[in-house]
Amino acid sequence: MSASPSPFADVPLAPADPILGLTEAYNADPRPEKVNLGVGVYQDESGKVPVLNVVREAEERWHDREETKSYLSQVGPPSYITEVQKLLLGPDSLLLNDGRVVTVQAPGGTGALRVGADFLKKYYPESTVWVSSPTWENHCALFEAAGFRTESYPYYNPETHDLDFEGMKRTIRGLPSQSIVLLHVCCHNPSGVDLSRDQWREMVEIFRTSDLIPFIDFAYQGFGEGIEPDAFAVRAFAEAEIPCLISSSFSKSFSLYRERVGALSFITTSREEAERVLSQVKRTIRTNYSNPPSHGAQVVALVLSDPALRARWEEELAGMRNRIQEMRHLFVETLREKGVKRDFSFIERQKGMFSFAGLPLEDVRQLRDRYGLYMTDSSRMCVAAMNERNIGYICDALAEVVGT
Numbered sequence: 001m002s003a004s005p006s007p008f009a010d011v012p013l014a015p016a017d018p019i020l021g022l023t024e025a026y027n028a029d030p031r032p033e034k035v036n037l038g039v040g041v042y043q044d045e046s047g048k049v050p051v052l053n054v055v056r057e058a059e060e061r062w063h064d065r066e067e068t069k070s071y072l073s074q075v076g077p078p079s080y081i082t083e084v085q086k087l088l089l090g091p092d093s094l095l096l097n098d099g100r101v102v103t104v105q106a107p108g109g110t111g112a113l114r115v116g117a118d119f120l121k122k123y124y125p126e127s128t129v130w131v132s133s134p135t136w137e138n139h140c141a142l143f144e145a146a147g148f149r150t151e152s153y154p155y156y157n158p159e160t161h162d163l164d165f166e167g168m169k170r171t172i173r174g175l176p177s178q179s180i181v182l183l184h185v186c187c188h189n190p191s192g193v194d195l196s197r198d199q200w201r202e203m204v205e206i207f208r209t210s211d212l213i214p215f216i217d218f219a220y221q222g223f224g225e226g227i228e229p230d231a232f233a234v235r236a237f238a239e240a241e242i243p244c245l246i247s248s249s250f251s252k253s254f255s256l257y258r259e260r261v262g263a264l265s266f267i268t269t270s271r272e273e274a275e276r277v278l279s280q281v282k283r284t285i286r287t288n289y290s291n292p293p294s295h296g297a298q299v300v301a302l303v304l305s306d307p308a309l310r311a312r313w314e315e316e317l318a319g320m321r322n323r324i325q326e327m328r329h330l331f332v333e334t335l336r337e338k339g340v341k342r343d344f345s346f347i348e349r350q351k352g353m354f355s356f357a358g359l360p361l362e363d364v365r366q367l368r369d370r371y372g373l374y375m376t377d378s379s380r381m382c383v384a385a386m387n388e389r390n391i392g393y394i395c396d397a398l399a400e401v402v403g404t
């Protein structure tokens with residue numbers, strides 16, 4: 001036994017993570033009928049988180065082609081950067097032509113947010129970060145860990161299950177200058193409620209005439225309406241030449257969660273400004289994790305740059321998107337069939353992986369304890385984890401708890 005006092009003696013036990021902690025509890029649950037609607041991962045009709053066929057093929061090709069395991073630059077592979085930029089902004093973007101966009105690979109969307117947060121903290125230490133109410137459980141914790149204060153602007157109205165656009169606009173218009181505003185551009189996590197195109201046009205106008213700093217979180221491209229339509233808001237900001245940060249991710253769209261493949265991009269006002277931003281973001285990366293991992297990014301770059309592989313990816317992505325939409329429909333129908341009178345039809349109007357069931361915490365706990373049905377405390381459900389085999393069980397449990 002050590003004689004010296006432990007430097008860790010006063011380290012308190014942290015609470016479980018509100019999302020990842022649920023998966024730990026779910027994994028430890030011995031009940032075979034349990035269902036995990038907690039974490040945001042897409043599961044296929046058999047309940048598996050798939051490895052896409054196109055990813056398997058690209059991995060084989062990359063395996064044969066890879067010549068070294070030496071370090072990548074802080075920025076990531078050049079082909080990956082080019083493909084990410086085209087996917088975000090469209091291949092014909094004038095900003096790309098002008099060299100005004102900076103992109104670096106990052107370890108997933110979360111890594112991109114954190115690199116962006118660390119970068120911003122250096123230049124805007126007094127700014128507050130404004131997030132939607134509600135937002136992804138990890139957003140506030142992440143920006144606070146980078147040293148920022150966080151506040152929220154109105155977004156989801158639980159009465160209407162829809163957007164509080166007037167409240168959102170009013171608050172954002174009144175924000176102090178140089179506030180950092182986090183925007184989800186599609187498949188809002190956790191509500192599934194997005195702005196319409198006209199509403200985005202209004203938002204762009206607000207930002208165009210302000211000196212706010214937009215930080216766009218774009219983790220679900222292709223899971224809402226499609227690769228191109230989901231990029232509408234990003235491209236509207238770009239076309240209006242509004243300087244901003246964009247975090248993006250291939251965790252969902254390529255089902256590459258554990259490979260941690262994301263990117264952080266900056267839209268700047270000139271090539272020269274872009275060079276300065278890049279030089280600083282490289283330093284932020286260097287002092288965080290030095291340089292990014294290679295495998296996932298090379299696979300994504302290979303698929304996106306090969307027309308045949310890309311077509312197959314688009315098909316598999318559409319398959320995931322359409323299945324989620326079918327599950328939304330089936331969920332609403334099945335609840336109706338089970339005699340649930342409460343109106344859940346709003347779930348069919350929402351997009352992406354998540355929706356709120358609109359349940360109080362005691363119901364959420366009951367579902368977890370009595371039925372092994374896991375959702376976050378806010379009653380966020382991952383619709384992408386529903387399938388034809390578990391939908392009956394999910395709806396029976398809900399019918400018991402909310403009543404018929």
Ligand code: LMR
Nearest residue numbers: 019038039040136138189
């Ligand atoms: C989620 O919201 O469940 C996902 O984005 C996974 C995560 O890291 O929280």
